Amino acid sequence: MTADRQRLDAAWTALAELGVTLADLQHDARPALPTFTDYVPQVLSAAGPGALHAYRGYWQRMTTAWDHLAIDAVSASDIQALQRRVVASARARRNSRGGRHAGELLIAAARAFYNVAIADGLIDTADSPAHRVRKPRRLPTTRRALTPAELTEINQVARTTGNDTILDALLLRLHTETACRRAGALDLRLQDLDADRGLLLLREKGGTMRWQPISLDLATSLTQHAAARGAVPPTDPLLRYRNGKALTSHRYDELWRRIGRHLPWVAAQGITATGCATPP
Template sequence: MPADPSRILTARQMLAHLGLTPADLVAHPDSSGRTMPTVAEYVPRVAAAASPGTRRTYGTYWNRMTAELGHLRLDEVTASDIEALMRQVTATARTRRMGRQGRHAGEHVIAAARAVYRRAIADGYLTAADSPAHRVAKPRRLPNPRRALTPGELQDISLVARTSGSDVILDALLLRLHTETACRRGGALALRLVDLDTRHALVRLTEKGGTLRWQPITPILAERLQEHAQARGAVLPTDRLLRYRNGQPISSRRYDHLWRRIGECLPWVAAQGISTHWLRHTTLTWVERHFGYGVARAYAGHTDRRGPATTTYIKADLHAVATALAAMTGEPHPTRRCATALKGAAVAAGLRTFWARGGTTTGRICGQRERPAGSPHSAGRRWLHSKLLCGGPRPGHLLPGYSEELRHQAGGCVSRG
């Protein structure tokens, strides 16, 4: 398309006004010295600015991106180039038992490319509309095959873990810790001696995204964790809590070894690809069924703001999580006992008000609806007891015989570790 003669004339007039010629523009293409980097030049900058978790997740795909598209400038890469790379990575992904035909690998390619171009936009090399990675759709995610384990399945897994292997004490503690707290592997691996509060039966979990939370555990598990750490060489507050028999902190390989061994004894575990994350599904499903979505959300440690606005108003506190734990394990929790004492004080105040009114139920007592005046004292007592003192049916325990099993697993055996 030929240029507009009037615009050419205007440009020449402006150059003449500035005292420049077209040759000056050719000799100095960019007076600031800022040139568009290639993919190979820019990816190391992105990796340097990324968090360790991001580098671990996207590092492989950034290397592939550099190998295939490294010679191109950032503004020369097209959406077709990135989509072709996604197809290539998907086709060459390693086949696993629970694989999805490379769908996750393809999704990570797009996410890694978007991370590169988000950084380029932030650095001022491109605008948001110039990013080719954001014009390529991610593969649609398939439904998650994970589910909650049944109490029988959980018991079989626990039995194998504590009766086989070279360190049954460590394996039993790992399974119980994940079942009680629904924490991720990273949260358990990051536990330090200072993160254990045996007096209040709490552990401080540090999980993905740098989130921190205090999570209730049963008092007996808190005691066993402390004995385990002390017997295996944890002295300083910053020392890792979970350790091998030789005193070294455990790594993620312990989980791989544990589930491989369980899968050899229980073929259905290997066939379904059951892992530690299934314990998280199991616990959170039980909590949601018995205590509702708000408590399950707090139990899981979810702090993101995505989702319905109702989540702002149904936040559960530490006492609610401790109550769910006590119901699940059948073991009382110190935090829950404090909350029960406060509730008992409120009930006692209601009783004093009740008897001050002559044993009748005239007026509102602790928020209950009004009752006809003149009721007999015995009827009033029965009504107040049924409404304020008697709770509903107690939920069934997820871990039947829990305390006895844990005492059998860890009691008297820590010294041998």
């Protein structure tokens, strides 16, 4: 046995007596991980539009709660505690379920955050505290189809109130025929309308795409709407304000607030554009 080997064996023996393992030495040799304040901007820049819309506020809550802590310094119980605070502070609405949805989104946001850290090689999958927290069981949806009489009431209000009744009536008809989500309608481009065949190309949740049949009458109305409001290149937004600007979600918010003021049952039941379809 060489002198070097003897010294190495003596060193390992001394470390073993101190309770130090090879894993401890490797862990200590790793560079310090970024803090939440440092890393959240990177997560935001890597997120898609859907993730930003759903999780941005929760990632900001994580930054506020854990600020300058390294991302591996948070435990599963820390995430559970933040979840409870989010649930307790959730805005009360008529159709809310005691903040349950907010708590579920917090866990989903934390998992999405740590998925980026795992992909960047900063932590191992087994070390993610968010993935050790169980997500609340999702309750059955309260969404339902509208009756023909209810849909008639809603359309009557849309066509007789507001500052752009033509647009509002067109939106309701679009959602009634296609049952598409708000985001699917807002993402429509001129090239997504096949007026001759009565088809719309919808891009919706999860990156899904589908050609949705519509009536030729609706196809004609959409064509006329786009032309009258300045849509020319194929990539131009299909739905537009009177001034030619692309429609935004603000129009939906204003439309349903107005309908809810005239029809209290709409506000009470949380009826929105995704609830415009009538039963078969």
